[in-house]
Amino acid sequence: MNADREPIAIVGAGAVFPGAGSAAELWRNVLAGFDAISEVPPGRWDPALYYDPDAYAxxxxxxxxxxxxxxxxxxxxxFDPARFGILPAAVRGMEPDQLLALRTAGDAIADAGGDERLPDRSRIGVVIGRGGYITPGVARYDQRVRTSHQVTGILAELMPDLGRERLAEIRRAFCERLGPDGADAPIGLVPSLAASRIAGTFDLHGPAYTLxxxxxxxxxxVEHAVRALRGGQADAMLAGAVHHAHHATLWSVFSQLRALSPSETIRxxxxxxxxxxxxxxxxxxxLKRLSDAERAGDRIHAVILGAGSSSDGRAASIMSPLVDGQVLAVERAWRDAGLDPAAPGAVGLVEAHGPAPRRATRRSWRRCAACSARAARRSGSAPSSR
Structure with missing residues (x-):
């Protein structure tokens, strides 16, 4: 078999999603059509302060x-710090996404049979997707380092009679409400260390990076992990993504872009x-190469035959991606798998990114229709509208 197209087996999975504390629970929720959407918890941002349903108009x-x-x-x-050899006192100052990425990586390994079933750890890598949004730990750190001085500076201007000692007292009170300020806190805030923390905890020596x-x-x-396995860089790869950034600034950005649903329902x-x-x-x-997984007697959840990605190039706006660019990624994935989408039975399920703004929904439908039409032209058949 051509190594460039070797199938890749999924042998373990871990997950933490709304309404699901494991991959198995997530799948049950999918099958049951469970709606995990709820109102924002007050600890994230205060609806009494920020929420205004009339703001959309x-x-x-x-x-x-x-x-x-x-x-x-x-x-x-x-998160159980003892499970991963982390001091409980260090947890409060760390980013939740780093801890949850570590937990789900451990769950994926456990789901695959545990540490003892891992191949040579010098040949295991980690690739984690993580957005660059402001996260709770960074927000607290910024408030401690910068906002606390801004507050006392403004008070000094408006109320000069407060004096230096009173202002210092106000700043200390402000910082104390942010939680402990341990010497080991900063290392838990570096976003690129999400993958490195996993590699360090499980003593993995393959490529480890965050994108x-x-x-x-x-x-x-996942595509990077597939390439690493096919290219011989690794014999196993942990791949996934983490997003736990519900800081008020993120909601502000998406509200100003008018990307959020004014009816508060995603369709x-x-x-x-x-x-x-x-x-x-x-x-x-x-992930492991399918041949390796079968040889080791691993339980196989699913098999990845191909992966593809693309960019849109130049478009009218960075917020208006081109359908042709998205179609290109799908076609590259089919080609990487060595399959013809027009072949009978080739497509059993299409799972698409459905962000739900009207324009994005239309683009998603057009992308699916374009892929179907191109495949049909190559095969000489008529595309189905079902």
Whole structure:
């Protein structure tokens, strides 16, 4: 078999998503059609301060959000520091996404049979997708380092009689409300260390890095892992993505872009679609070459035959991606798999990114239709509208 097209087996999976604390629970929710959307927990941002359903009808305001519903993992975001050799005192100052990425990586390894079933650890790598949004730990750190001085500076201007000692007292009180300021806190805030922490914890010596491709981060991480396995860089790869950034600034950005649903309901591929909803989660899979997995007697969840990616090149706007660019990625994936999408039975399920704004929904439908039409032209058959 051509090594460039060798099938890749998924032998382990871990997940933390709204309403699902494991990959198995997530799949049960999918089959049951479970709706995990809820109102934002007050601990994320205060709806009494920011939420205004009438804000959608006005010009965008940075501190007024017209949507307050999304997907949250609060009650499921548990982490056992002893399991990973981390001091409990160090956990409070670390980013939740680093801890949950580590937890789901451990769950994926456990799902694959545990540490003892891993191949040579010098040949295992990690690729994690992670967005560059401001996260809770970084937000607290910024407030401690910068905002605390801004607050006391403004107070000194407006109320000069406070004096230096009183201002220092106010700053200390402000910082104390942010939580402990340990010497080991900064290392838990470096975003690129999400993959490195996993590699260090499990003593993995293959390539380990974090990437950011927005909504495509997890898929690109899997593609990189597939290439590493096919190219002989590694014998196993942990791949996935993490997103737990529900800071108020993120909601502000999406509100000002008018990307969120004013009806607070997400309806992908529906004529009534009026926007997306923000959600969070972490997913991780353990990958091996199919031949290696079969030889080791691994349980195989699924097989990846091909992967493809592309960029849109020049478009009218960075917020208006071209359908042709998206079609190119799909065609490259089919070609990488060595399959013909027009062949009978070639397509059993199409899972698409459905962000739900009207324009994005139309582009997703056009992408699927274009792929179907091109495949039909090559085969000489008529495309189906089903």
């Amino acid at each position: 006005r010009a965008p305001e940075s501190d007024r959000f017209y949507c307050r519903r999304g997907g949250f993992v609060d009650e499921l975001a548990t 950011d491709a927005a909504c495509a981060s997890s898929l690109l991480a 992908p591929f529906d004529r009534a679609a009026d926007g997306t909803l923000l959600a969070e989660g972490t997913g991780m899979i353990l």
